[in-house]
Amino acid sequence: MSETSVPQRILFVCLGNICRSPTAEGMLRQRLAQLGLEERVEVDSCGTGAWHVGDPPDPRAIEAASARGIDISGLRGRQLASEDFATCDEILVMDAANLADVAARKPANARAQVLRLMAYAGQPDADVPDPYFGGEAGFLYALDQIEAAVDGVATALMRRMAVDDA
Numbered sequence: 001m002s003e004t005s006v007p008q009r010i011l012f013v014c015l016g017n018i019c020r021s022p023t024a025e026g027m028l029r030q031r032l033a034q035l036g037l038e039e040r041v042e043v044d045s046c047g048t049g050a051w052h053v054g055d056p057p058d059p060r061a062i063e064a065a066s067a068r069g070i071d072i073s074g075l076r077g078r079q080l081a082s083e084d085f086a087t088c089d090e091i092l093v094m095d096a097a098n099l100a101d102v103a104a105r106k107p108a109n110a111r112a113q114v115l116r117l118m119a120y121a122g123q124p125d126a127d128v129p130d131p132y133f134g135g136e137a138g139f140l141y142a143l144d145q146i147e148a149a150v151d152g153v154a155t156a157l158m159r160r161m162a163v164d165d166a
């Protein structure tokens, strides 16, 4: 096995790890399974905050994802850890506040590259807005944003794998 076949590690980050980032995790897991790449990419999510450590996703996020055939009910919240900067290739954050929080904790020798998720939908300065304090429409909007970007992540991973295999 060549060094390049080591799994890529992608970590999605939001504030609470119960709405946006578990949705992105579930969606990318599903896309990778459809592409037969699930063994080659490790996907995880976490929050910058600790309020929901050990909690399942918000019922509204579970419901919105379920309506698109994605089951995120088994995921559990955890907080960003310093090891994540060493173990992950990419840390994909949802909004500007997440970006500032993650950048403040990022060590100088981090392996991980930190990017806004929407960069993968061609919008490097766009947020996936926090739907937690709003209604169902916010969850659906977040899901649409996440879907567009996760498709971009899956495409980029496929290309990276093809280059590695060449």
Ligand code: 4NP
Pocket (backbone or CB within 6 Å): 014, 015, 016, 017, 018, 019, 020, 021, 051, 130, 131, 132
């Ligand atoms: P998330 O949404 O960052 O998309 O998981 C939130 C969840 C919980 C809280 C804020 C945002 N909270 O304040 O508890």
